[in-house]
Amino acid sequence: DAKTTQPPSMDCAEGRAANLPCNHSTISGNEYVYWYRQIHSQGPQYIIHGLKNNETNEMASLIITEDRKSSTLILPHATLRDTAVYYCIVSSASGGSYIPTFGRGTSLIVHP
Amino acid sequence: DTGVSQDPRHKITKRGQNVTFRCDPISEHNRLYWYRQTLGQGPEFLTYFQNEAQLEKSRLLSDRFSAERPKGSFSTLEIQRTEQGDSAMYLCASSPTLTLMNTEAFFGQGTRLTVV
Numbered sequence: 495d496a497k498t499t500q501p502p503s504m505d506c507a508e509g510r511a512a513n514l515p516c517n518h519s520t521i522s523g524n525e526y527v528y529w530y531r532q533i534h535s536q537g538p539q540y541i542i543h544g545l546k547n548n549e550t551n552e553m554a555s556l557i558i559t560e561d562r563k564s565s566t567l568i569l570p571h572a573t574l575r576d577t578a579v580y581y582c583i584v585s586s587a588s589g590g591s592y593i594p595t596f597g598r599g600t601s602l603i604v605h606p
Numbered sequence: 607d608t609g610v611s612q613d614p615r616h617k618i619t620k621r622g623q624n625v626t627f628r629c630d631p632i633s634e635h636n637r638l639y640w641y642r643q644t645l646g647q648g649p650e651f652l653t654y655f656q657n658e659a660q661l662e663k664s665r666l667l668s669d670r671f672s673a674e675r676p677k678g679s680f681s682t683l684e685i686q687r688t689e690q691g692d693s694a695m696y697l698c699a700s701s702p703t704l705t706l707m708n709t710e711a712f713f714g715q716g717t718r719l720t721v722v
Contacts, residue, residue, distance in 0.1 A: 528710065536715060536716075537610070537697050537699070537713030537714050537715050537716050538649065538697070538699075538711075538713045539713070540710035540711065540712065543710065579648075581648055592637075592701075593639065593651055593654060593662065594639070594651075594699075594711050595651060596641075596648030596649045596650070597648050598646075598647060598648050599648055
């Protein structure tokens with residue numbers, strides 16, 4: 495069962511920031527938030543993950559609310575190549591089974 | 607290319623035939639996952655291996671499906687007596703041994719199966 499809720503679709507103008515929200519109100523203390531994206535006809539690609547602090551890498555930024563019940567993935571300057579389905583995943587990383595479990599994600603369309 | 611490799615990329619088979627897919631994970635990745643994805647859906651977990659041990663299987667993995675990872679390196683997924691409902695993209699992913707700082711999974715390009 496997916497533990498996250500995402501809007502089914504969003505659109506964004508090229509060059510603008512894309513802010514993709516995710517609700518994970520049942521997240522527990524040792525569970526991480528992961529984001530992947532899947533460009534058409536390719537396998538999913540890891541973007542970023544975090545526990546409670548905000549994270550940034552060369553692809554995106556991840557903002558996690560203080561209560562950890564929601565997060566936002568930010569693509570600071572979206573390009574046409576960022577058009578993809580974006581998946582928000584919550585998974586435990588402390589022993590046991592870490593199995594990325596995908597919902598339906600958010601289909602992001604970046605337009606010129 | 608040192609990513610996850612899947613073979614074949616496309617497979618068309620007649621209903622009732624058996625098919626086998628191969629996945630070569632990233633070298634030294636201990637964990638290997640198989641997923642299935644149909645149009646408009648996210649990837650659905652099928653099974654995963656820690657080295658050569660198959661540790662978990664989804665209810666989606668019927669008795670017609672079998673996966674192996676005999677030497678803890680490459681893996682095969684076999685579907686016996688294929689049905690039209692088996693038509694999907696089959697994705698393989700690998701990840702290194704679980705650590706707090708390094709738990710992302712790396713996916714291959716998938717094998718697209720069409721059962722006619």
